[in-house]
Amino acid sequence: MEVEIRHLRAFTAVARCRSFSRAAQELLITQPALSRTVAQLEAALGVRLLERTSRRVEPTDAGKEFLQQAEQVLASFDHALTTARQRAILRLGFSWLLPAPWAQRTIKSFEETTGASVTLSRTDDPLQALHERTVDIAVVRGDAASPQPLRTVWLYDETRFAVCARESPLADRDHLDWGEVRHWRLVVNSVSGTTGPWSWPEESRPEDIVETSNYDEWVETVAANRGIGIVPETARHRSPHPALRFIALTNAPPVPVRLVYLPDGPRILIRRFVDASLEAAGS
Known part of the structure:
Protein backbone atom coordinates (compact mmCIF):
# COMPACT_ATOMS: atom_id res chain seq x y z
CA MET A 1 0.00 0.00 0.00
CA GLU A 2 1.26 3.48 -0.88
CA VAL A 3 1.44 6.11 1.83
CA GLU A 4 -0.86 9.06 1.07
CA ILE A 5 -1.22 12.56 2.49
CA ARG A 6 -4.35 11.45 4.39
CA HIS A 7 -2.23 8.95 6.30
CA LEU A 8 0.21 11.67 7.37
CA ARG A 9 -2.61 14.00 8.40
CA ALA A 10 -4.26 11.25 10.43
CA PHE A 11 -1.06 10.29 12.26
CA THR A 12 0.07 13.85 13.01
CA ALA A 13 -3.39 14.76 14.35
CA VAL A 14 -3.41 11.80 16.73
CA ALA A 15 0.19 12.38 17.81
CA ARG A 16 -0.48 16.04 18.43
CA CYS A 17 -3.82 15.54 20.25
CA ARG A 18 -2.69 12.41 22.14
CA SER A 19 -6.22 11.15 21.51
CA PHE A 20 -8.02 9.38 18.69
CA SER A 21 -11.36 10.91 19.64
CA ARG A 22 -10.09 14.51 19.69
CA ALA A 23 -8.12 13.97 16.48
CA ALA A 24 -11.21 12.53 14.78
CA GLN A 25 -13.19 15.63 15.78
CA GLU A 26 -10.45 17.87 14.42
CA LEU A 27 -10.32 16.01 11.10
CA LEU A 28 -14.12 15.69 10.87
CA ILE A 29 -14.04 11.93 10.42
CA THR A 30 -15.20 9.02 12.58
CA GLN A 31 -12.89 7.53 15.16
CA PRO A 32 -13.00 4.01 13.59
CA ALA A 33 -12.03 5.49 10.21
CA LEU A 34 -9.14 7.38 11.82
CA SER A 35 -7.94 4.24 13.61
CA ARG A 36 -7.98 2.29 10.35
CA THR A 37 -6.01 5.01 8.55
CA VAL A 38 -3.29 5.10 11.21
CA ALA A 39 -3.14 1.30 11.24
CA GLN A 40 -2.71 1.32 7.44
CA LEU A 41 0.21 3.74 7.80
CA GLU A 42 1.92 1.59 10.43
CA ALA A 43 1.40 -1.50 8.28
CA ALA A 44 2.84 0.23 5.21
CA LEU A 45 5.91 1.39 7.16
CA GLY A 46 6.32 -1.83 9.10
CA VAL A 47 6.81 0.01 12.39
CA ARG A 48 4.60 0.95 15.35
CA LEU A 49 4.25 4.72 15.55
CA LEU A 50 1.84 5.01 18.49
CA GLU A 51 1.54 3.36 21.86
CA ARG A 52 -2.13 2.97 22.72
CA THR A 53 -3.37 2.57 26.28
CA SER A 54 -6.82 2.83 27.81
CA ARG A 55 -6.08 6.34 29.02
CA ARG A 56 -3.98 8.03 26.33
CA VAL A 57 -1.97 7.70 23.16
CA GLU A 58 1.78 8.41 22.96
CA PRO A 59 4.15 8.38 19.97
CA THR A 60 6.84 5.72 20.11
CA ASP A 61 10.47 6.73 19.58
CA ALA A 62 10.03 5.91 15.89
CA GLY A 63 6.76 7.83 15.94
CA LYS A 64 8.40 10.95 17.41
CA GLU A 65 11.04 10.93 14.72
CA PHE A 66 8.49 10.26 11.98
CA LEU A 67 6.25 13.05 13.35
CA GLN A 68 8.92 15.69 12.77
CA GLN A 69 9.42 14.57 9.17
CA ALA A 70 5.69 14.22 8.51
CA GLU A 71 4.96 17.73 9.79
CA GLN A 72 7.64 19.15 7.48
CA VAL A 73 6.15 17.27 4.53
CA LEU A 74 2.63 18.51 5.33
CA ALA A 75 3.82 22.10 5.76
CA SER A 76 5.54 21.99 2.36
CA PHE A 77 2.51 20.35 0.77
CA ASP A 78 0.09 22.92 2.23
CA HIS A 79 2.35 25.77 1.11
CA ALA A 80 2.39 24.35 -2.42
CA LEU A 81 -1.42 24.13 -2.41
CA THR A 82 -1.78 27.71 -1.19
CA THR A 83 0.62 28.98 -3.85
CA ALA A 84 -1.21 27.09 -6.61
CA ARG A 85 -4.66 28.21 -5.44
CA GLN A 86 -3.60 31.84 -5.48
CA ARG A 87 -3.10 31.43 -9.22
CA ALA A 88 -6.48 29.75 -9.75
CA GLU A 158 -36.51 38.71 -7.81
CA THR A 159 -39.66 40.83 -8.02
CA ARG A 160 -40.62 42.14 -11.46
CA PHE A 161 -41.19 45.84 -12.17
CA ALA A 162 -42.61 47.63 -15.19
CA VAL A 163 -40.50 50.39 -16.72
CA CYS A 164 -41.50 53.09 -19.19
CA ALA A 165 -40.34 56.42 -20.54
CA ARG A 166 -41.22 59.48 -18.47
CA GLU A 167 -43.19 60.66 -21.52
CA SER A 168 -45.32 57.51 -21.55
CA PRO A 169 -49.01 57.68 -20.55
CA LEU A 170 -48.12 54.94 -18.07
CA ALA A 171 -45.64 57.17 -16.19
CA ASP A 172 -48.29 58.62 -13.86
CA ARG A 173 -49.53 55.21 -12.72
CA ASP A 174 -48.48 53.92 -9.30
CA HIS A 175 -48.87 50.31 -10.39
CA LEU A 176 -49.62 48.09 -13.38
CA ASP A 177 -51.20 44.65 -13.22
CA TRP A 178 -49.49 41.72 -14.94
CA GLY A 179 -52.67 41.08 -16.92
CA GLU A 180 -52.66 44.62 -18.32
CA VAL A 181 -49.25 44.31 -19.99
CA ARG A 182 -50.82 42.71 -23.07
CA HIS A 183 -52.47 46.04 -23.91
CA TRP A 184 -49.13 47.86 -24.21
CA ARG A 185 -46.34 47.58 -26.74
CA LEU A 186 -43.65 45.46 -25.04
CA VAL A 187 -39.92 45.99 -25.56
CA VAL A 188 -38.08 42.67 -25.21
CA ASN A 189 -34.41 41.75 -24.90
CA SER A 190 -34.64 38.61 -27.02
CA VAL A 191 -31.15 37.31 -26.10
CA SER A 192 -30.82 37.72 -22.33
CA GLY A 193 -34.11 39.25 -21.21
CA THR A 194 -36.22 37.72 -18.46
CA THR A 195 -39.65 38.66 -19.84
CA GLY A 196 -41.13 38.16 -23.27
CA PRO A 197 -44.28 36.82 -24.95
CA TRP A 198 -43.27 33.40 -23.62
CA SER A 199 -43.96 34.66 -20.07
CA TRP A 200 -47.75 34.54 -20.57
CA PRO A 201 -50.16 31.82 -21.65
CA GLU A 202 -50.66 31.89 -25.40
CA GLU A 203 -54.17 33.31 -25.18
CA SER A 204 -53.07 36.33 -23.10
CA ARG A 205 -49.68 37.19 -24.61
CA PRO A 206 -48.81 40.73 -25.71
CA GLU A 207 -48.94 40.93 -29.49
CA ASP A 208 -47.16 44.23 -30.14
CA ILE A 209 -43.48 43.39 -29.58
CA VAL A 210 -40.28 45.38 -30.16
CA GLU A 211 -37.21 43.16 -30.06
CA THR A 212 -33.72 44.22 -28.97
CA SER A 213 -30.61 42.05 -28.63
CA ASN A 214 -28.96 43.29 -25.43
CA TYR A 215 -29.63 45.24 -22.24
CA ASP A 216 -28.27 48.58 -23.48
CA GLU A 217 -30.44 48.50 -26.61
CA TRP A 218 -33.42 47.57 -24.45
CA VAL A 219 -32.86 50.50 -22.05
CA GLU A 220 -32.52 53.07 -24.82
CA THR A 221 -35.53 51.72 -26.70
CA VAL A 222 -37.75 52.01 -23.61
CA ALA A 223 -36.28 55.46 -22.82
CA ALA A 224 -37.18 56.56 -26.35
CA ASN A 225 -40.81 55.68 -25.58
CA ARG A 226 -40.99 52.87 -28.14
CA GLY A 227 -42.85 50.71 -25.60
CA ILE A 228 -42.69 49.47 -22.02
CA GLY A 229 -40.39 46.89 -20.47
CA ILE A 230 -40.48 44.38 -17.64
CA VAL A 231 -37.38 43.90 -15.50
CA PRO A 232 -36.23 42.34 -12.21
CA GLU A 233 -36.00 44.64 -9.20
CA THR A 234 -32.20 44.90 -9.54
CA ALA A 235 -32.65 47.17 -12.55
CA ARG A 236 -34.82 49.57 -10.55
CA HIS A 237 -32.07 50.02 -7.97
CA ARG A 238 -29.19 50.19 -10.42
CA SER A 239 -30.46 52.11 -13.46
CA PRO A 240 -29.61 55.83 -13.35
CA HIS A 241 -31.24 56.63 -16.70
CA PRO A 242 -33.10 59.94 -16.26
CA ALA A 243 -35.67 59.14 -18.94
CA LEU A 244 -37.00 56.00 -17.25
CA ARG A 245 -39.82 55.51 -14.76
CA PHE A 246 -40.22 52.26 -12.75
CA ILE A 247 -43.71 51.15 -11.74
CA ALA A 248 -44.82 48.45 -9.33
CA LEU A 249 -46.10 45.37 -11.17
CA THR A 250 -48.84 43.50 -9.33
CA ASN A 251 -49.61 39.77 -9.69
CA ALA A 252 -46.43 39.20 -11.66
CA PRO A 253 -44.51 35.93 -11.23
CA PRO A 254 -41.02 36.42 -9.78
CA VAL A 255 -37.80 36.07 -11.75
CA PRO A 256 -35.60 33.15 -10.64
Missing part, protein backbone atom coordinates in the same frame (compact mmCIF):
# COMPACT_ATOMS: atom_id res chain seq x y z
CA ILE A 89 -9.14 31.81 -11.50
CA LEU A 90 -12.88 31.23 -11.76
CA ARG A 91 -14.55 33.02 -14.68
CA LEU A 92 -18.03 34.30 -13.81
CA GLY A 93 -20.28 35.16 -16.74
CA PHE A 94 -23.31 37.44 -16.63
CA SER A 95 -25.45 39.24 -19.19
CA TRP A 96 -26.29 42.40 -17.25
CA LEU A 97 -26.32 43.89 -13.73
CA LEU A 98 -25.04 41.34 -11.26
CA PRO A 99 -27.38 41.22 -8.25
CA ALA A 100 -26.21 43.36 -5.33
CA PRO A 101 -25.14 42.81 -2.61
CA TRP A 102 -25.24 39.08 -3.42
CA ALA A 103 -22.42 39.28 -5.98
CA GLN A 104 -20.08 41.29 -3.76
CA ARG A 105 -20.66 39.03 -0.73
CA THR A 106 -20.21 35.86 -2.77
CA ILE A 107 -17.01 36.94 -4.49
CA LYS A 108 -15.46 38.19 -1.24
CA SER A 109 -16.29 34.99 0.64
CA PHE A 110 -15.11 32.75 -2.21
CA GLU A 111 -11.79 34.54 -2.63
CA GLU A 112 -11.10 34.67 1.11
CA THR A 113 -11.79 30.97 1.67
CA THR A 114 -10.12 29.56 -1.45
CA GLY A 115 -7.31 31.97 -2.29
CA ALA A 116 -8.53 31.87 -5.90
CA SER A 117 -9.68 34.89 -7.88
CA VAL A 118 -12.94 35.64 -9.70
CA THR A 119 -12.87 37.40 -13.05
CA LEU A 120 -16.09 38.93 -14.39
CA SER A 121 -17.11 38.43 -18.01
CA ARG A 122 -20.08 40.37 -19.43
CA THR A 123 -21.65 38.42 -22.27
CA ASP A 124 -24.97 38.71 -24.11
CA ASP A 125 -25.52 34.95 -23.95
CA PRO A 126 -24.04 33.33 -20.81
CA LEU A 127 -25.24 29.85 -21.79
CA GLN A 128 -23.43 30.08 -25.11
CA ALA A 129 -20.33 31.35 -23.27
CA LEU A 130 -20.45 28.24 -21.08
CA HIS A 131 -20.63 25.96 -24.12
CA GLU A 132 -17.73 27.86 -25.71
CA ARG A 133 -15.74 27.49 -22.45
CA THR A 134 -15.11 31.23 -22.15
CA VAL A 135 -16.68 31.24 -18.67
CA ASP A 136 -16.77 28.58 -15.94
CA ILE A 137 -20.05 29.50 -14.24
CA ALA A 138 -22.76 32.01 -15.07
CA VAL A 139 -25.50 34.02 -13.39
CA VAL A 140 -28.71 33.50 -15.36
CA ARG A 141 -32.12 35.05 -14.74
CA GLY A 142 -35.42 33.61 -15.85
CA ASP A 143 -37.18 30.27 -15.66
CA ALA A 144 -36.22 28.88 -19.07
CA ALA A 145 -34.78 25.37 -18.73
CA SER A 146 -31.03 25.08 -19.28
CA PRO A 147 -30.17 22.52 -21.97
CA GLN A 148 -28.20 19.40 -21.09
CA PRO A 149 -25.53 18.90 -19.90
CA LEU A 150 -25.70 22.21 -18.04
CA ARG A 151 -26.38 22.06 -14.30
CA THR A 152 -28.50 24.64 -12.49
CA VAL A 153 -28.60 25.89 -8.89
CA TRP A 154 -31.48 28.14 -7.84
CA LEU A 155 -30.41 31.07 -5.63
CA TYR A 156 -33.50 33.21 -5.02
CA ASP A 157 -36.35 35.05 -6.80
CA VAL A 257 -31.89 33.93 -10.27
CA ARG A 258 -29.76 30.86 -10.94
CA LEU A 259 -26.19 29.70 -11.29
CA VAL A 260 -25.50 27.55 -14.35
CA TYR A 261 -22.34 25.55 -15.05
CA LEU A 262 -20.98 22.57 -16.97
CA PRO A 263 -20.39 19.40 -14.91
CA ASP A 264 -16.89 18.94 -16.32
CA GLY A 265 -15.66 22.42 -15.37
CA PRO A 266 -13.26 23.17 -12.47
CA ARG A 267 -15.35 21.16 -10.00
CA ILE A 268 -13.72 22.16 -6.72
CA LEU A 269 -13.79 25.89 -7.51
CA ILE A 270 -17.36 25.66 -8.79
CA ARG A 271 -18.51 23.78 -5.70
CA ARG A 272 -16.91 26.35 -3.40
CA PHE A 273 -18.43 29.21 -5.41
CA VAL A 274 -21.88 27.60 -5.25
CA ASP A 275 -21.50 27.20 -1.47
CA ALA A 276 -20.55 30.86 -1.08
CA SER A 277 -23.41 31.88 -3.38
CA LEU A 278 -26.05 29.98 -1.41
CA GLU A 279 -24.76 31.40 1.87
CA ALA A 280 -24.87 34.95 0.46
CA ALA A 281 -28.34 34.40 -0.97
CA GLY A 282 -29.64 33.29 2.42
CA SER A 283 -28.09 36.16 4.38
Whole structure:
Protein backbone atom coordinates (compact mmCIF):
# COMPACT_ATOMS: atom_id res chain seq x y z
CA MET A 1 0.00 0.00 0.00
CA GLU A 2 1.26 3.48 -0.88
CA VAL A 3 1.44 6.11 1.83
CA GLU A 4 -0.86 9.06 1.07
CA ILE A 5 -1.22 12.56 2.49
CA ARG A 6 -4.35 11.45 4.39
CA HIS A 7 -2.23 8.95 6.30
CA LEU A 8 0.21 11.67 7.37
CA ARG A 9 -2.61 14.00 8.40
CA ALA A 10 -4.26 11.25 10.43
CA PHE A 11 -1.06 10.29 12.26
CA THR A 12 0.07 13.85 13.01
CA ALA A 13 -3.39 14.76 14.35
CA VAL A 14 -3.41 11.80 16.73
CA ALA A 15 0.19 12.38 17.81
CA ARG A 16 -0.48 16.04 18.43
CA CYS A 17 -3.82 15.54 20.25
CA ARG A 18 -2.69 12.41 22.14
CA SER A 19 -6.22 11.15 21.51
CA PHE A 20 -8.02 9.38 18.69
CA SER A 21 -11.36 10.91 19.64
CA ARG A 22 -10.09 14.51 19.69
CA ALA A 23 -8.12 13.97 16.48
CA ALA A 24 -11.21 12.53 14.78
CA GLN A 25 -13.19 15.63 15.78
CA GLU A 26 -10.45 17.87 14.42
CA LEU A 27 -10.32 16.01 11.10
CA LEU A 28 -14.12 15.69 10.87
CA ILE A 29 -14.04 11.93 10.42
CA THR A 30 -15.20 9.02 12.58
CA GLN A 31 -12.89 7.53 15.16
CA PRO A 32 -13.00 4.01 13.59
CA ALA A 33 -12.03 5.49 10.21
CA LEU A 34 -9.14 7.38 11.82
CA SER A 35 -7.94 4.24 13.61
CA ARG A 36 -7.98 2.29 10.35
CA THR A 37 -6.01 5.01 8.55
CA VAL A 38 -3.29 5.10 11.21
CA ALA A 39 -3.14 1.30 11.24
CA GLN A 40 -2.71 1.32 7.44
CA LEU A 41 0.21 3.74 7.80
CA GLU A 42 1.92 1.59 10.43
CA ALA A 43 1.40 -1.50 8.28
CA ALA A 44 2.84 0.23 5.21
CA LEU A 45 5.91 1.39 7.16
CA GLY A 46 6.32 -1.83 9.10
CA VAL A 47 6.81 0.01 12.39
CA ARG A 48 4.60 0.95 15.35
CA LEU A 49 4.25 4.72 15.55
CA LEU A 50 1.84 5.01 18.49
CA GLU A 51 1.54 3.36 21.86
CA ARG A 52 -2.13 2.97 22.72
CA THR A 53 -3.37 2.57 26.28
CA SER A 54 -6.82 2.83 27.81
CA ARG A 55 -6.08 6.34 29.02
CA ARG A 56 -3.98 8.03 26.33
CA VAL A 57 -1.97 7.70 23.16
CA GLU A 58 1.78 8.41 22.96
CA PRO A 59 4.15 8.38 19.97
CA THR A 60 6.84 5.72 20.11
CA ASP A 61 10.47 6.73 19.58
CA ALA A 62 10.03 5.91 15.89
CA GLY A 63 6.76 7.83 15.94
CA LYS A 64 8.40 10.95 17.41
CA GLU A 65 11.04 10.93 14.72
CA PHE A 66 8.49 10.26 11.98
CA LEU A 67 6.25 13.05 13.35
CA GLN A 68 8.92 15.69 12.77
CA GLN A 69 9.42 14.57 9.17
CA ALA A 70 5.69 14.22 8.51
CA GLU A 71 4.96 17.73 9.79
CA GLN A 72 7.64 19.15 7.48
CA VAL A 73 6.15 17.27 4.53
CA LEU A 74 2.63 18.51 5.33
CA ALA A 75 3.82 22.10 5.76
CA SER A 76 5.54 21.99 2.36
CA PHE A 77 2.51 20.35 0.77
CA ASP A 78 0.09 22.92 2.23
CA HIS A 79 2.35 25.77 1.11
CA ALA A 80 2.39 24.35 -2.42
CA LEU A 81 -1.42 24.13 -2.41
CA THR A 82 -1.78 27.71 -1.19
CA THR A 83 0.62 28.98 -3.85
CA ALA A 84 -1.21 27.09 -6.61
CA ARG A 85 -4.66 28.21 -5.44
CA GLN A 86 -3.60 31.84 -5.48
CA ARG A 87 -3.10 31.43 -9.22
CA ALA A 88 -6.48 29.75 -9.75
CA ILE A 89 -9.14 31.81 -11.50
CA LEU A 90 -12.88 31.23 -11.76
CA ARG A 91 -14.55 33.02 -14.68
CA LEU A 92 -18.03 34.30 -13.81
CA GLY A 93 -20.28 35.16 -16.74
CA PHE A 94 -23.31 37.44 -16.63
CA SER A 95 -25.45 39.24 -19.19
CA TRP A 96 -26.29 42.40 -17.25
CA LEU A 97 -26.32 43.89 -13.73
CA LEU A 98 -25.04 41.34 -11.26
CA PRO A 99 -27.38 41.22 -8.25
CA ALA A 100 -26.21 43.36 -5.33
CA PRO A 101 -25.14 42.81 -2.61
CA TRP A 102 -25.24 39.08 -3.42
CA ALA A 103 -22.42 39.28 -5.98
CA GLN A 104 -20.08 41.29 -3.76
CA ARG A 105 -20.66 39.03 -0.73
CA THR A 106 -20.21 35.86 -2.77
CA ILE A 107 -17.01 36.94 -4.49
CA LYS A 108 -15.46 38.19 -1.24
CA SER A 109 -16.29 34.99 0.64
CA PHE A 110 -15.11 32.75 -2.21
CA GLU A 111 -11.79 34.54 -2.63
CA GLU A 112 -11.10 34.67 1.11
CA THR A 113 -11.79 30.97 1.67
CA THR A 114 -10.12 29.56 -1.45
CA GLY A 115 -7.31 31.97 -2.29
CA ALA A 116 -8.53 31.87 -5.90
CA SER A 117 -9.68 34.89 -7.88
CA VAL A 118 -12.94 35.64 -9.70
CA THR A 119 -12.87 37.40 -13.05
CA LEU A 120 -16.09 38.93 -14.39
CA SER A 121 -17.11 38.43 -18.01
CA ARG A 122 -20.08 40.37 -19.43
CA THR A 123 -21.65 38.42 -22.27
CA ASP A 124 -24.97 38.71 -24.11
CA ASP A 125 -25.52 34.95 -23.95
CA PRO A 126 -24.04 33.33 -20.81
CA LEU A 127 -25.24 29.85 -21.79
CA GLN A 128 -23.43 30.08 -25.11
CA ALA A 129 -20.33 31.35 -23.27
CA LEU A 130 -20.45 28.24 -21.08
CA HIS A 131 -20.63 25.96 -24.12
CA GLU A 132 -17.73 27.86 -25.71
CA ARG A 133 -15.74 27.49 -22.45
CA THR A 134 -15.11 31.23 -22.15
CA VAL A 135 -16.68 31.24 -18.67
CA ASP A 136 -16.77 28.58 -15.94
CA ILE A 137 -20.05 29.50 -14.24
CA ALA A 138 -22.76 32.01 -15.07
CA VAL A 139 -25.50 34.02 -13.39
CA VAL A 140 -28.71 33.50 -15.36
CA ARG A 141 -32.12 35.05 -14.74
CA GLY A 142 -35.42 33.61 -15.85
CA ASP A 143 -37.18 30.27 -15.66
CA ALA A 144 -36.22 28.88 -19.07
CA ALA A 145 -34.78 25.37 -18.73
CA SER A 146 -31.03 25.08 -19.28
CA PRO A 147 -30.17 22.52 -21.97
CA GLN A 148 -28.20 19.40 -21.09
CA PRO A 149 -25.53 18.90 -19.90
CA LEU A 150 -25.70 22.21 -18.04
CA ARG A 151 -26.38 22.06 -14.30
CA THR A 152 -28.50 24.64 -12.49
CA VAL A 153 -28.60 25.89 -8.89
CA TRP A 154 -31.48 28.14 -7.84
CA LEU A 155 -30.41 31.07 -5.63
CA TYR A 156 -33.50 33.21 -5.02
CA ASP A 157 -36.35 35.05 -6.80
CA GLU A 158 -36.51 38.71 -7.81
CA THR A 159 -39.66 40.83 -8.02
CA ARG A 160 -40.62 42.14 -11.46
CA PHE A 161 -41.19 45.84 -12.17
CA ALA A 162 -42.61 47.63 -15.19
CA VAL A 163 -40.50 50.39 -16.72
CA CYS A 164 -41.50 53.09 -19.19
CA ALA A 165 -40.34 56.42 -20.54
CA ARG A 166 -41.22 59.48 -18.47
CA GLU A 167 -43.19 60.66 -21.52
CA SER A 168 -45.32 57.51 -21.55
CA PRO A 169 -49.01 57.68 -20.55
CA LEU A 170 -48.12 54.94 -18.07
CA ALA A 171 -45.64 57.17 -16.19
CA ASP A 172 -48.29 58.62 -13.86
CA ARG A 173 -49.53 55.21 -12.72
CA ASP A 174 -48.48 53.92 -9.30
CA HIS A 175 -48.87 50.31 -10.39
CA LEU A 176 -49.62 48.09 -13.38
CA ASP A 177 -51.20 44.65 -13.22
CA TRP A 178 -49.49 41.72 -14.94
CA GLY A 179 -52.67 41.08 -16.92
CA GLU A 180 -52.66 44.62 -18.32
CA VAL A 181 -49.25 44.31 -19.99
CA ARG A 182 -50.82 42.71 -23.07
CA HIS A 183 -52.47 46.04 -23.91
CA TRP A 184 -49.13 47.86 -24.21
CA ARG A 185 -46.34 47.58 -26.74
CA LEU A 186 -43.65 45.46 -25.04
CA VAL A 187 -39.92 45.99 -25.56
CA VAL A 188 -38.08 42.67 -25.21
CA ASN A 189 -34.41 41.75 -24.90
CA SER A 190 -34.64 38.61 -27.02
CA VAL A 191 -31.15 37.31 -26.10
CA SER A 192 -30.82 37.72 -22.33
CA GLY A 193 -34.11 39.25 -21.21
CA THR A 194 -36.22 37.72 -18.46
CA THR A 195 -39.65 38.66 -19.84
CA GLY A 196 -41.13 38.16 -23.27
CA PRO A 197 -44.28 36.82 -24.95
CA TRP A 198 -43.27 33.40 -23.62
CA SER A 199 -43.96 34.66 -20.07
CA TRP A 200 -47.75 34.54 -20.57
CA PRO A 201 -50.16 31.82 -21.65
CA GLU A 202 -50.66 31.89 -25.40
CA GLU A 203 -54.17 33.31 -25.18
CA SER A 204 -53.07 36.33 -23.10
CA ARG A 205 -49.68 37.19 -24.61
CA PRO A 206 -48.81 40.73 -25.71
CA GLU A 207 -48.94 40.93 -29.49
CA ASP A 208 -47.16 44.23 -30.14
CA ILE A 209 -43.48 43.39 -29.58
CA VAL A 210 -40.28 45.38 -30.16
CA GLU A 211 -37.21 43.16 -30.06
CA THR A 212 -33.72 44.22 -28.97
CA SER A 213 -30.61 42.05 -28.63
CA ASN A 214 -28.96 43.29 -25.43
CA TYR A 215 -29.63 45.24 -22.24
CA ASP A 216 -28.27 48.58 -23.48
CA GLU A 217 -30.44 48.50 -26.61
CA TRP A 218 -33.42 47.57 -24.45
CA VAL A 219 -32.86 50.50 -22.05
CA GLU A 220 -32.52 53.07 -24.82
CA THR A 221 -35.53 51.72 -26.70
CA VAL A 222 -37.75 52.01 -23.61
CA ALA A 223 -36.28 55.46 -22.82
CA ALA A 224 -37.18 56.56 -26.35
CA ASN A 225 -40.81 55.68 -25.58
CA ARG A 226 -40.99 52.87 -28.14
CA GLY A 227 -42.85 50.71 -25.60
CA ILE A 228 -42.69 49.47 -22.02
CA GLY A 229 -40.39 46.89 -20.47
CA ILE A 230 -40.48 44.38 -17.64
CA VAL A 231 -37.38 43.90 -15.50
CA PRO A 232 -36.23 42.34 -12.21
CA GLU A 233 -36.00 44.64 -9.20
CA THR A 234 -32.20 44.90 -9.54
CA ALA A 235 -32.65 47.17 -12.55
CA ARG A 236 -34.82 49.57 -10.55
CA HIS A 237 -32.07 50.02 -7.97
CA ARG A 238 -29.19 50.19 -10.42
CA SER A 239 -30.46 52.11 -13.46
CA PRO A 240 -29.61 55.83 -13.35
CA HIS A 241 -31.24 56.63 -16.70
CA PRO A 242 -33.10 59.94 -16.26
CA ALA A 243 -35.67 59.14 -18.94
CA LEU A 244 -37.00 56.00 -17.25
CA ARG A 245 -39.82 55.51 -14.76
CA PHE A 246 -40.22 52.26 -12.75
CA ILE A 247 -43.71 51.15 -11.74
CA ALA A 248 -44.82 48.45 -9.33
CA LEU A 249 -46.10 45.37 -11.17
CA THR A 250 -48.84 43.50 -9.33
CA ASN A 251 -49.61 39.77 -9.69
CA ALA A 252 -46.43 39.20 -11.66
CA PRO A 253 -44.51 35.93 -11.23
CA PRO A 254 -41.02 36.42 -9.78
CA VAL A 255 -37.80 36.07 -11.75
CA PRO A 256 -35.60 33.15 -10.64
CA VAL A 257 -31.89 33.93 -10.27
CA ARG A 258 -29.76 30.86 -10.94
CA LEU A 259 -26.19 29.70 -11.29
CA VAL A 260 -25.50 27.55 -14.35
CA TYR A 261 -22.34 25.55 -15.05
CA LEU A 262 -20.98 22.57 -16.97
CA PRO A 263 -20.39 19.40 -14.91
CA ASP A 264 -16.89 18.94 -16.32
CA GLY A 265 -15.66 22.42 -15.37
CA PRO A 266 -13.26 23.17 -12.47
CA ARG A 267 -15.35 21.16 -10.00
CA ILE A 268 -13.72 22.16 -6.72
CA LEU A 269 -13.79 25.89 -7.51
CA ILE A 270 -17.36 25.66 -8.79
CA ARG A 271 -18.51 23.78 -5.70
CA ARG A 272 -16.91 26.35 -3.40
CA PHE A 273 -18.43 29.21 -5.41
CA VAL A 274 -21.88 27.60 -5.25
CA ASP A 275 -21.50 27.20 -1.47
CA ALA A 276 -20.55 30.86 -1.08
CA SER A 277 -23.41 31.88 -3.38
CA LEU A 278 -26.05 29.98 -1.41
CA GLU A 279 -24.76 31.40 1.87
CA ALA A 280 -24.87 34.95 0.46
CA ALA A 281 -28.34 34.40 -0.97
CA GLY A 282 -29.64 33.29 2.42
CA SER A 283 -28.09 36.16 4.38
